[in-house]
Amino acid sequence: MRRRSVVPALLLSLGVAAVPAAPHAAAAAAAAAPLPLTQVVPVPASVRAGGGAFTLAEDAAIHVPAGSPGAAAVGRYLAGILRPSTGYGLPLTTNARREGIVLALTEPGAGNTGAEGYRLQSTPRAVVISAATTAGLFHGVQTLRQLLPASVERELYGLGPWTVAGGTIADRPRYAYRGAMLDVARHFHTVQQVERYIDQLALYKINRLHLHLTDDQGWRIAIASRPRLTAYGGSTQVGGGTGGYYTTAEYQQIVRYAASRYMTVVPEIDMPGHTNAALASYGELNCNGVPRALYTGTAVGFSSLCVPKPATTQFVDDVIREVAAMTPGPYLHIGGDEARVTGRADYVAFVDRVQQIVRRYGKTVIGWHQITGADPAPGAIAQYWGTKGDEEPVAVAAQAGTRLIMSPANHAYLDMKYDEETPIGQKWAGYTEVQKAYDWNPATVVRGVPASAVLGVEAPLWSETVTDSSEIEYLAFPRLPAIAEVGWSPAATHSWASFRQRLAAQAPRWTALGINYYRSPQVPWPWTG
Ligand code: IFG
Numbered sequence: 001m002r003r004r005s006v007v008p009a010l011l012l013s014l015g016v017a018a019v020p021a022a023p024h025a026a027a028a029a030a031a032a033a034p035l036p037l038t039q040v041v042p043v044p045a046s047v048r049a050g051g052g053a054f055t056l057a058e059d060a061a062i063h064v065p066a067g068s069p070g071a072a073a074v075g076r077y078l079a080g081i082l083r084p085s086t087g088y089g090l091p092l093t094t095n096a097r098r099e100g101i102v103l104a105l106t107e108p109g110a111g112n113t114g115a116e117g118y119r120l121q122s123t124p125r126a127v128v129i130s131a132a133t134t135a136g137l138f139h140g141v142q143t144l145r146q147l148l149p150a151s152v153e154r155e156l157y158g159l160g161p162w163t164v165a166g167g168t169i170a171d172r173p174r175y176a177y178r179g180a181m182l183d184v185a186r187h188f189h190t191v192q193q194v195e196r197y198i199d200q201l202a203l204y205k206i207n208r209l210h211l212h213l214t215d216d217q218g219w220r221i222a223i224a225s226r227p228r229l230t231a232y233g234g235s236t237q238v239g240g241g242t243g244g245y246y247t248t249a250e251y252q253q254i255v256r257y258a259a260s261r262y263m264t265v266v267p268e269i270d271m272p273g274h275t276n277a278a279l280a281s282y283g284e285l286n287c288n289g290v291p292r293a294l295y296t297g298t299a300v301g302f303s304s305l306c307v308p309k310p311a312t313t314q315f316v317d318d319v320i321r322e323v324a325a326m327t328p329g330p331y332l333h334i335g336g337d338e339a340r341v342t343g344r345a346d347y348v349a350f351v352d353r354v355q356q357i358v359r360r361y362g363k364t365v366i367g368w369h370q371i372t373g374a375d376p377a378p379g380a381i382a383q384y385w386g387t388k389g390d391e392e393p394v395a396v397a398a399q400a401g402t403r404l405i406m407s408p409a410n411h412a413y414l415d416m417k418y419d420e421e422t423p424i425g426q427k428w429a430g431y432t433e434v435q436k437a438y439d440w441n442p443a444t445v446v447r448g449v450p451a452s453a454v455l456g457v458e459a460p461l462w463s464e465t466v467t468d469s470s471e472i473e474y475l476a477f478p479r480l481p482a483i484a485e486v487g488w489s490p491a492a493t494h495s496w497a498s499f500r501q502r503l504a505a506q507a508p509r510w511t512a513l514g515i516n517y518y519r520s521p522q523v524p525w526p527w528t529g
Helices: 007-013 023-031 069-086 134-147 191-202 248-260 276-281 310-325 344-360 369-373 392-399 434-438 469-476 479-488 496-504 507-513
Strands: 046-049 100-105 118-122 126-131 167-171 177-183 208-212 264-271 331-335 364-368 381-384 403-406 454-461
Touching (some): 069 134, 100 134, 118 134, 134 167, 177 191, 191 248, 191 469, 191 479, 208 248, 208 454, 248 264, 264 310, 310 344, 331 344, 344 364, 344 369, 364 369, 369 392, 381 392, 392 403, 434 479, 434 496, 469 479, 479 496
Parallel strands (some): 100 126, 177 454, 208 264, 264 331, 364 381, 381 403, 403 454
Antiparallel strands (some): 118 126, 118 167
């Protein structure tokens, strides 16, 4: 669970009050009214304000249902956030009294909250978060966090009051697939850096973490039957650094951590293009049998597995078998993008063959939308990353049953620069300020795609120019919350005027969490003094 400083609690237990974060801030907080229930990102499906506010009492408890380890884990997660900043003990209890903070599981289907939704009712006696699933409870907790003062996110405890406005929220997502992709191949990002990003994504109810594990510059996942992929293919990165990779144990640590934040990991093995690291590691994968040199530049489209060779099929089988075995989630992403030096017939043959292998190992195929140029297998998912919305094969495949994840590069690519001054990132899909990341509709972004074919959205962050958490955060905040709202909130609530105000109110929370965000001129950020 969340790692937080235990110092305040220790001091409290010794009867010594830790130094409050900032007395004037406490006075301001005491004077300030509780945040309006609508001031949440993503904006909830329905909000009914009214009735008295709830104020967390020092002796409050977090009530969880008996017999649900998942609900207790969500309770502990919430306690891990509230204890350091309030200094309160906040014990978990199953005594079913409806007072303080209550996490309640309803009968499936009872509250019409679906697989991930929740109800949050705030009265002077209690804040009750009820859901049919523990995922719903977890998402309700994210909303509760945002209804408490931003200082609730701090490491050091403040003086409160910890008040939540009175009223009722009934909330559930528009789309089931709300993802973020992190490219750990161009620049390697450690388990700790990935876990930090997972915690930040959880704030906005993201539920899929797509890891781009392999590319020309590096192979980042250990494959026992192919040790050179990481021993050699994982030994460098863009710019020539030492690269790195995840052992199976480390990958499974990421999977577990993501699952504890109700996020499913989607591993991507990009093929047949973007494979220089593999081609350098095993000469047999090249048509001439000669291993390629390692590559540390940022060009794309120059590499391809040698499709006709049986050795290539064996390689793909080894890799997919092992990645599928270490991935509890239902998806396996096979890439398929920018295979510019793969012959057309070879590309179709390869994509058709690889899809069969993925299905044989019990996973659902995801591929970049170029796989619609082959024969998408039944149940396959295409991830759209175009910018024009006029790609005919995508519409044809969608009409024939292929489902889509929308990642239009001119709205959802977090590695695009904000403007010409942005120090990192790329610009091939156009400068992307916050409003451009927000103002699009997944249901209509590609012409001819039935709205029912759209599974959801994903925000890719490619790492050619991104080396650490600070740079991840600079590009992801504030645009990731924009895409999270596009994926979660009803289309009817979509409003840049409303969103930019609610986004501005997130800034003190990001500051409290140490998130290095870009202060976009499009957002009325609060005066920070
Ligand atoms: N396109 C490539 C990525 C990355 C990206 C950077 C896709 C599917 C440009 N493929 O996006 O590997 O280089 O913006």
